[in-house]
Amino acid sequence: MTDSVPSERRVTIKDVAARAGVSTAAVSIALHDRPGVSASTKERILAVARELGWRPNLAAASLSGGGLHTVGLVIARPARLLGLEPFYMEFISGIESVLVRRSCSLLLRLVDGDEEIEVHREWWQGGRVNGSILVDLHVDDPRIPALAELGLPAVVVGHPSLAGPFTSVWTEDAEAITEAVRYLAALGHRRVARVSGPPELGHSVIRTAAFTEVARDLGLEARTVVADFSADQGSRACRTLLLSPDRPTAIVFDNDVMAVAALGVAAEFGLSVPGDLSLLAWDDSQLCQLTRPTLSAMRHDVFSFGAQAAEALFGVMTNRPPVERLVHAPSLVPRASTAPPRV
Amino acid sequence: MTDSVPSERRVTIKDVAARAGVSTAAVSIALHDRPGVSASTKERILAVARELGWRPNLAAASLSGGGLHTVGLVIARPARLLGLEPFYMEFISGIESVLVRRSCSLLLRLVDGDEEIEVHREWWQGGRVNGSILVDLHVDDPRIPALAELGLPAVVVGHPSLAGPFTSVWTEDAEAITEAVRYLAALGHRRVARVSGPPELGHSVIRTAAFTEVARDLGLEARTVVADFSADQGSRACRTLLLSPDRPTAIVFDNDVMAVAALGVAAEFGLSVPGDLSLLAWDDSQLCQLTRPTLSAMRHDVFSFGAQAAEALFGVMTNRPPVERLVHAPSLVPRASTAPPRV
DNA sequence: GTTTACTGGTGAAACGTTTGAGCTGTTGCG
DNA sequence: CGCAACAGCTCAAACGTTTCACCAGTAAAC
Known part of the structure; x- marks a missing residue:
């Protein structure tokens, strides 16, 4: 050629x-x-x-201060974990669906540790982004004060109580988990457990608190085991629960990957799902419909969640007054993995 | 506040x-x-x-022509499909692993139709990227001549025969599918089928040709049904195959999502896997280990595939002579979904 | 017929960096 | 000693836009 x-x-x-x-x-x-x-x-x-x-040469444009061209997203999870988790790709798709209409692009970075703040600083001071979306909010997240000081326009995905001065977009986790537990209680479960994500994450904390509270209100026996969203740790957590003296008859998971993994563990233990054990997933992706039995899940429209975050960011970047946006509460989608416990 | x-x-x-x-x-x-x-x-x-x-203000730097700061990636698949498919997120992780070392960022865009060329043009002429990675190569892909004319430094993920003047990074699909079919034949299967991705994709064509050829050489009865990588179409294709008069005893899939879906279809039909039907997936992600039975798969290190592509791109951007890079051939990972057919 | 206001435009500075040409002072060589 | 070579640095132009101050003309108001 x-x-x-x-x-x-x-x-x-x-x-x-x-x-x-x-x-x-x-x-x-x-x-x-x-x-x-x-x-x-x-x-x-x-x-x-x-x-x-x-x-248009946007480098030149952004040098002289015109236009909104780029929004940044930093994801801080081990790269290997990201592959399986459908959440981010769907979230990104949602963001893109909004950006595209504004001819805006997404600058993406995956980091391992805590260099996220530095990335934002480089991007912002380097004139490479006009704003950013913050995900995986922690309690007392150091990014909040750091980015606020930078003056970076940003939107936080997480509960407003953790978002500092930033506009936040969040889902009503507490309400959702309450619904989940009520549902299991209504089926007749008395011993329920939960496999959570990392306890540093803001929503883990919120869910744990709500889970504990509603279980107490309903007079259920409840416990939470900590994992990290990975299939590996999900399985391990599940085994721990199943080996405990009074094993639960229903388990709620903080994402879908761990719930799928638990299905395998149940098989290992010779337990039938949902006969011996009910499983309830979170972040209902197609994954939940691919398994046998199919997984009941707390459905959450991640795509439009991403879109909402992007919309909110445009609001911030164009100096519209900050608002808190509740996207919605995840809703229960009962499938074949939940049923009354065998007596 | x-x-x-x-x-x-x-x-x-x-x-x-x-x-x-x-x-x-x-x-x-x-x-x-x-x-x-x-x-x-x-x-x-x-x-x-x-x-x-x-x-550094990279907008200014790139205006005056210095430095390599950004590489572009455009993915042209329906947004909803992207969520489940672990491939891209892993691929992106691999790219990032290289970029990060060079303080380079990834500019990402998801498009629906054929506006991809326009996006590249905007990015390149707009001084927003220093190079791009092209994925999902089609036969006679219009992007090749268009981007070549732009003078955009790029690396193509796909077979060199389709890559025009660009450096290409690819996996030896033909060899891999040959291995897969040989394996099934060795197990004793005489009627094998394949559920492929969209026929426009370059690697679909290559795999189909190789599949047909090796089956003929081995004297097997073989057919390929077209799908689009989605769980839905995977299931449908699988049903088609299972309803045909001489149904195959083994099916090879072009990705893992469709193979997982097929597991459900087999259950519908009351067929046991692998007793009545062997299933073999492609792009072995963790998904394959989460199912029961676990899925045999053609493993492909997508992460390092992405890394290789990024490395190659840096080669191009720094004017090192173009090379063709064979990443490797996917290798067979036998698990519980393949076995000799029941007679 | 002068002022006022407005429309439709121009000119030039500014954004932050890179880069090649040019300048200065020191050292080495013959 | 005279000159070349070089290290170490400065100057200023250039990159492609945006924006702000300003100007010329015309129309309306008085």
């Missing part, structure tokens, strides 16, 4: 201006649909721009 | 220069570790930069 010619010089706003017989300022104005040029010249400029195949 | 002060003015190279008593040029030189300043001044400059908390 012949080396393709790397094409002529990049066409700039200057070229458009020259060809249209106006100044670059006029071109800029026309392209942004701002008042200052007549309708006819605007048309002419736009036509020329189209004809020449002009594309 | 009080509005946090948006912090003082951004600290620029000029501030550093002033404080260190040198010119901005000297600072730039020192920061890039280029020859032109003495060791002592360099030290001084770096110290001042650190002290002042200077961060």
